Amino acid sequence: MEEKTLYTVTIFSENRVGLLNQISIIFNRRQLNIETLSVSPSALEGIHKFTITTYTDLETIQKVVKQIDKRVDILKAYYNTDSELVYQEIALYKIATDALIEKGSVENLIRKYNIRILEMNDTCVVFEKTGLYDETQQLFEELSKTVGVLQFIRSGRVAITRSKVERLSDMLAEIEETLAQKKNRKK
Amino acid sequence: MxxxxxxxxxxxxxxxxxxxxxxxxxxxxxxxxxxxxxxxxxxxxxxxxxxxxxxxxxxxxxxxxxxxxxxxxxxxxxxxxxxxxxxxxxxxxxxxxxxxxxxxxxxxxxxxxxxxxxxxxxxxxxxxxxxxxxxxxxxxxxxxxxxxxxxxxxxxxxxxxxxxxxxxxxxxxxxAYKKCSFIRSYIPYPEIDEFNVEQAAHIINAAKKPFALLGQGVILSNAEKEVMKFLEKANIPAATTLLGLSCLPSDHELNKGMLGMHGNYGPNMKTNECDVLIAIGMRFSDRVTGNKNTYAKQAKILHFDIDPSEIGKNITPTLGILGDIKESITMVTERLNEAKHKEWIDSFKPLENKEHEKVFVKEVENCTGDIHMGEVVDKISKATGDKAVLVTDVGQNQIMSARYFRYKQTRSVITSGGLGTMGFGLPAAMGAKVGAPERTVCAFCGDGGMQMTIEELGTIMQSNIGVKIILLNNNKLGMVRQWQELFWHKRYSFTDMLNPDFSMIASAYGIRNSVVEKREDLDKGIADMLKDDKAYVLIVNLEECGMVYPMTPAGDDVTNVLLEKK
Known part of the structure; x- marks a missing residue:
C-alpha cells in the first residue's frame, strides 16, 4: 500500500442547492473519509468555495479531483499538499469559571497559547485559539488535564495557496474570452 | 423570443x-x-x-x-x-x-x-x-x-x-425560450493541445505494429469517417468495444472484430503484442482489459477522449489527447505519414483462422444437435442484408448477437454495456424502431431478460411498433449458468427457468409469432418474421447448455482466452 498523505481539496462552485451532496458522493464511492470540511462564499461574487481534507494517495486524489471537476456546477477543483498551502483552523473551548478561578492565574496559559477570551460570566469562560491542528489539540489536552473542558469545537481547515496567482480568476477570464470568441464567430 | x-x-x-x-x-x-x-x-x-x-x-x-x-x-x-x-x-x-x-x-x-x-x-x-x-x-x-x-x-x-x-x-x-449554448462551469469540448497532437502523430508514425481500439465515442462524436480515414492513411488494424460496434463496417479490411471478455481472439491477443495502442473514445472497461497489471505493458498507449476524468482512470496512457475526437483525430491524420503494415496486419490471420475453426464452425457454420444461438443470429443478420439495427438484452444472447451480427452502417447496435441491464432489450428495441422507423430492428432477448420487461408487448400492441423480437429460449439464465459450470463447480444455483408458453403470451397481445424447434424450420421462421414491417416474436427453442466462447475469465490476462471447453 502506498503511503497516505493529507490532501487539501479546494473546490469552486456555483451557489446551487445540492452541491455538497454531489461532492461527498464522490468521496464516498472511493471510501475516503472527509477529515475536515469548510464551505463559504469566495472572494468572487456568486461563487462558493469548499475546502476539504482527506488522507489518500496521489493517484486516488487525482482521479477524485477530476471526477469532482466534471460535475456541471463545479467551476474548478484543485488538490494540494500542506507544503503548498497556508492554512489555519479555529477552536473554541468552554471552561467552568469556578475551575479557572480555583486554578489561579491564567496569564501564563494565555501568553503561551496566544488565547483570546470571547466570553466570561459567572458560569463559564470561552477561549478561542487559531492555529494548526496540533496546536489547538495541545491546548485542548492541557485544559482537559488542568481545569476540564465543558465544550470543545474545532472548525474545518481554511487554506490559501502560497503561489501569487488566483487560479480561479484566471480560469474565469479564460472562459469569458472563449464565450466572447464564440459570440463573434456566430456574427 | x-x-x-x-x-x-x-x-x-x-x-x-x-x-x-x-x-x-x-x-x-x-x-x-x-x-x-x-x-x-x-x-x-x-x-x-x-x-x-x-x-x-x-x-x-x-x-x-x-x-x-x-x-x-x-x-x-x-x-x-x-x-x-x-x-x-x-x-x-x-x-x-x-x-x-x-x-x-x-x-x-x-x-x-x-x-x-x-x-x-x-x-x-x-x-x-x-x-x-x-x-x-x-x-x-x-x-x-x-x-x-x-x-x-x-x-x-x-x-x-x-x-x-x-x-x-x-x-x-x-x-420566453432561449436555447442554452454556454454554462461557465461546464466545458463540454475541451481545447485540443496541438503539442499532444504532434506527439501522438510522431509516435504513430514511428510505430511498426500499431493497433487502434474504437469505442462508442467514435459514434457519439459522429467521427466514423474521420476515424476510417485515420486508419486507412496509416494502415492501422482496429477492433471495437461492445458499444463501439458498427462504427466501422464489419467487412472493412482493417476491422479485426470486437475486444473484451467474449471478443475476438485476434484483437485480444494482439493487444499484448502491438507497439502502439491507440484508444479512441473508449474507457478501458474491466470487461475490455481483464488484468490491468499485464495489459498492453509492451506498448505506448495513446488515449483520445473528450472526458478528462477518463484519461488515466483505468489505464495510465503514455499520452492523453483530450478533446472531441472528430477534431483531434483529423488533426492527427493530417500529420500522419502514409504507411503499410502488411506483415503486422497479416499476423492477425492465423488467430482469426484458429477462432473460426474452434468457435465459429461449431457455433454457426456446422452445428449439430439442438439449435445454437450463434447460427440463429448469423442467419437473421444475413436475411436482413446486414443492414438491420441490432438490439440485445443482456447475457449470452447479448454476446452471441454482438459476435455474429454484421453491420454496414453506424448506429446499428443498441445494447446495455456498462450497467448490463437485463430487461433492456425489448423496450430499447421499441425506442429504436420509433427513432428509425425506416430500418428493420431486431431485438435478441433471452428467456430471462424478456420476462423482466415482457409487459411492453402491450406498448408494442397499442402503439403499433414493428419490432422483430427473437426470443433465444434455453430455459436457463444462460450466462450465469455458464459461469457456474466453469468457475463454480457446476453448482447450478437458481439458473433454471420454468417458462410460460411465450407463443400464447404474444398471441394474447395480438402479435404474430412462431415457435422454431428444429434447424430445418429456422429459415422459414425468419422469412415469415421479416416479410412485413409489423411486430413479430420468433421463439427459438435452443440447446439448453450452450456456452459462449471465446472467453477470458474475469480479471485474467487479456491473452488468457478460452476457445473451447477444457
Whole structure:
C-alpha cells in the first residue's frame, strides 16, 4: 500500500442547492473519509468555495479531483499538499469559571497559547485559539488535564495557496474570452 | 423570443417543442397530471408512447437516442414512477446516452413532509446523472429545460433529471425560450493541445505494429469517417468495444472484430503484442482489459477522449489527447505519414483462422444437435442484408448477437454495456424502431431478460411498433449458468427457468409469432418474421447448455482466452 498523505481539496462552485451532496458522493464511492470540511462564499461574487481534507494517495486524489471537476456546477477543483498551502483552523473551548478561578492565574496559559477570551460570566469562560491542528489539540489536552473542558469545537481547515496567482480568476477570464470568441464567430 | 404568459405545464410543452422534441416516452400519475393535461393539446406535435412500466420508458428513450443521435425524452410521475426509472437513468449514465427525464414532484409547500408519492429524486439521481435539478417555480422551466438539453447532448452525453413540482406546473409565468449554448462551469469540448497532437502523430508514425481500439465515442462524436480515414492513411488494424460496434463496417479490411471478455481472439491477443495502442473514445472497461497489471505493458498507449476524468482512470496512457475526437483525430491524420503494415496486419490471420475453426464452425457454420444461438443470429443478420439495427438484452444472447451480427452502417447496435441491464432489450428495441422507423430492428432477448420487461408487448400492441423480437429460449439464465459450470463447480444455483408458453403470451397481445424447434424450420421462421414491417416474436427453442466462447475469465490476462471447453 502506498503511503497516505493529507490532501487539501479546494473546490469552486456555483451557489446551487445540492452541491455538497454531489461532492461527498464522490468521496464516498472511493471510501475516503472527509477529515475536515469548510464551505463559504469566495472572494468572487456568486461563487462558493469548499475546502476539504482527506488522507489518500496521489493517484486516488487525482482521479477524485477530476471526477469532482466534471460535475456541471463545479467551476474548478484543485488538490494540494500542506507544503503548498497556508492554512489555519479555529477552536473554541468552554471552561467552568469556578475551575479557572480555583486554578489561579491564567496569564501564563494565555501568553503561551496566544488565547483570546470571547466570553466570561459567572458560569463559564470561552477561549478561542487559531492555529494548526496540533496546536489547538495541545491546548485542548492541557485544559482537559488542568481545569476540564465543558465544550470543545474545532472548525474545518481554511487554506490559501502560497503561489501569487488566483487560479480561479484566471480560469474565469479564460472562459469569458472563449464565450466572447464564440459570440463573434456566430456574427 | 417575445415573452407571453403561460401556465408552467404549457411552458414545458413549448420548451420541449423549441428543443425539437418529436417523441416522448412515459406514463402518467398524480403529480404529473397537469402536464399530461397540457400534453393533450400537443398530441399532434409529440408522438407520445405510453409504456407499461417506467423502466421501459427510460430504456425506450435510450434506444431512441442511440439509433438517432437525438435526446431521448421521458415524462413520468413522482415517487414510484420516478424510482422505477432509476435503472434506465443509471444505464444511460454508464453508456453515455443523451436523455432528459422529466418527473412530477409533490407541490413545493409539501416537499420534505413525506407527502403522498414524494421521493427525493434529485438526491437519489445525483450520482447517476450528468445533472439533476428540482424546478419549484414555473418561471424556471424554460431555463432548466434549455440547460437540460444542452448538458444531455453536448460533450460526453448523459442523462439529466428534471424534478418538476406540481405547483410549478400550474402557476403562471412569463415565458420566453432561449436555447442554452454556454454554462461557465461546464466545458463540454475541451481545447485540443496541438503539442499532444504532434506527439501522438510522431509516435504513430514511428510505430511498426500499431493497433487502434474504437469505442462508442467514435459514434457519439459522429467521427466514423474521420476515424476510417485515420486508419486507412496509416494502415492501422482496429477492433471495437461492445458499444463501439458498427462504427466501422464489419467487412472493412482493417476491422479485426470486437475486444473484451467474449471478443475476438485476434484483437485480444494482439493487444499484448502491438507497439502502439491507440484508444479512441473508449474507457478501458474491466470487461475490455481483464488484468490491468499485464495489459498492453509492451506498448505506448495513446488515449483520445473528450472526458478528462477518463484519461488515466483505468489505464495510465503514455499520452492523453483530450478533446472531441472528430477534431483531434483529423488533426492527427493530417500529420500522419502514409504507411503499410502488411506483415503486422497479416499476423492477425492465423488467430482469426484458429477462432473460426474452434468457435465459429461449431457455433454457426456446422452445428449439430439442438439449435445454437450463434447460427440463429448469423442467419437473421444475413436475411436482413446486414443492414438491420441490432438490439440485445443482456447475457449470452447479448454476446452471441454482438459476435455474429454484421453491420454496414453506424448506429446499428443498441445494447446495455456498462450497467448490463437485463430487461433492456425489448423496450430499447421499441425506442429504436420509433427513432428509425425506416430500418428493420431486431431485438435478441433471452428467456430471462424478456420476462423482466415482457409487459411492453402491450406498448408494442397499442402503439403499433414493428419490432422483430427473437426470443433465444434455453430455459436457463444462460450466462450465469455458464459461469457456474466453469468457475463454480457446476453448482447450478437458481439458473433454471420454468417458462410460460411465450407463443400464447404474444398471441394474447395480438402479435404474430412462431415457435422454431428444429434447424430445418429456422429459415422459414425468419422469412415469415421479416416479410412485413409489423411486430413479430420468433421463439427459438435452443440447446439448453450452450456456452459462449471465446472467453477470458474475469480479471485474467487479456491473452488468457478460452476457445473451447477444457
Amino acid at each position: 417575445k415573452s407571453k404568459e403561460l401556465a408552467g405545464r404549457y411552458a414545458l410543452m413549448e420548451s420541449l417543442k423549441a428543443e425539437g422534441v418529436d417523441t416522448i416516452f412515459g406514463y402518467p400519475g398524480g403529480s404529473i397530471i397537469p402536464t399530461f393535461d397540457a400534453l393533450y393539446d400537443y398530441r399532434d406535435i409529440f408522438n407520445f408512447i405510453l409504456v407499461r412500466h417506467e423502466q421501459a420508458a427510460t430504456h425506450a428513450a435510450e434506444g431512441y437516442a442511440r439509433v438517432s443521435g437525438k435526446v431521448g425524452v421521458v415524462l413520468l410521475t413522482s415517487g414510484p414512477g420516478a424510482t422505477n426509472a432509476i435503472t434506465g437513468i443509471a444505464d444511460a449514465m454508464m453508456d453515455s446516452t443523451p436523455m432528459v427525464v422529466i418527473a412530477g414532484q409533490v407541490a413545493s409547500q409539501a416537499l420534505g413532509t413525506d407527502a403522498f408519492q414524494e421521493t427525493d429524486l434529485v438526491g437519489i439521481t445525483q450520482p447517476i446523472t450528468k445533472w439533476s435539478y428540482q424546478i419549484r417555480k414555473a418561471e424556471d422551466i424554460a431555463w432548466a429545460v434549455s440547460r437540460a438539453f444542452y448538458i444531455a447532448s453536448t460533450g460526453r452525453p448523459g442523462p439529466v433529471v428534471l424534478d418538476l413540482t406540481k405547483d410549478a406546473q400550474t402557476e403562471l409565468c412569463n415565458f
